Amino acid sequence: MLCTAGYSGLGVTWHWGLSGSATLLSATPKHAFESLIGVVPTSVTIFSGYALIMTVLALIYVPIILYLIAPKSADRCRGISHWDREAMARSDAKSEAARGDGSIAEAINNSRIIGGLIAIIGLAVRAHAPVARLESPQKPEFAEHQRPRAQQMMRFLDGELASRRFIASDDFTIADITAIVAMDLTKAARVEIPQDLPNLSRWRADVSARPSVVP
Numbered sequence: 001m002l003c004t005a006g007y008s009g010l011g012v013t014w015h016w017g018l019s020g021s022a023t024l025l026s027a028t029p030k031h032a033f034e035s036l037i038g039v040v041p042t043s044v045t046i047f048s049g050y051a052l053i054m055t056v057l058a059l060i061y062v063p064i065i066l067y068l069i070a071p072k073s074a075d076r077c078r079g080i081s082h083w084d085r086e087a088m089a090r091s092d093a094k095s096e097a098a099r100g101d102g103s104i105a106e107a108i109n110n111s112r113i114i115g116g117l118i119a120i121i122g123l124a125v126r127a128h129a130p131v132a133r134l135e136s137p138q139k140p141e142f143a144e145h146q147r148p149r150a151q152q153m154m155r156f157l158d159g160e161l162a163s164r165r166f167i168a169s170d171d172f173t174i175a176d177i178t179a180i181v182a183m184d185l186t187k188a189a190r191v192e193i194p195q196d197l198p199n200l201s202r203w204r205a206d207v208s209a210r211p212s213v214v215p
Contacts, residue, residue: 001070001077008062016055020046036142114167114175117153118182120146124189143189150191154200161199165206172210180207 015023023045025031031039045051071077124143157179160167167175183204186193193200207213 001066005066008066012058012062013055016046016051016058018046036145037139113153113156114178114182117150117157118178118185120150120153121182121185121189121191124150124191147191150186150189151194154193154197157203158197158200161203166203172207176203176207180204180213 014020018024023040023042026033026037026040026045027042029039124146157167164170166172167179183193
């Protein structure tokens with residue numbers, strides 16, 4: 001609860017404000033993607049009516065939600081170890097064993113490929129999702145260019161999942177949380193998931209069946 005509250009300011013309003021690196025970069029002449037998207041003024045990003053309204057609403061509803069979900073009594077406060085002692089013990093043991101060993105699982109858990117997949121799908125969402133109509137200018141051709149790259153990343157993941165149950169190892173990790181969010185965004189981004197990826201399909205079914213994953 002404390003972690004959620006602590007990060008809510010960063011996570012909820014970060015790219016709606018003056019610290020948004022993408023919005024500031026895209027408004028800078030001669031930036032790296034100028035040939036694709038042009039120079040996008042902050043009047044249509046940070047200072048657009050949509051962004052300002054969402055920021056104000058966030059400042060109102062986030063404190064209310066945090067207040068409502070906060071335990072009203074110290075007796076109701078529980079750490080994560082209370083809910084899943086076995087998983088915590090297993091995680092601690094593996095972390096101790098893997099610390100500093102440069103294992104494949106550790107490398108994949110911090111993979112830039114996963115981050116790249118999310119970034120590519122995010123770019124497609126920006127141009128194709130319904131919310132994109134509230135923003136301008138739009139560059140649909142850029143999204144079309146990124147769609148094959150997203151599918152290429154999916155094929156890579158399918159190959160990696162041939163030798164293990166989850167993305168980083170045979171245990172569920174934050175890499176799976178990150179990746180399933182990216183995969184769920186494909187529908188909004190109109191990125192078709194290839195049907196000839198059995199390992200990726202099996203992984204999606206396993207992760208989606210978990211109680212913590214909301215379809």
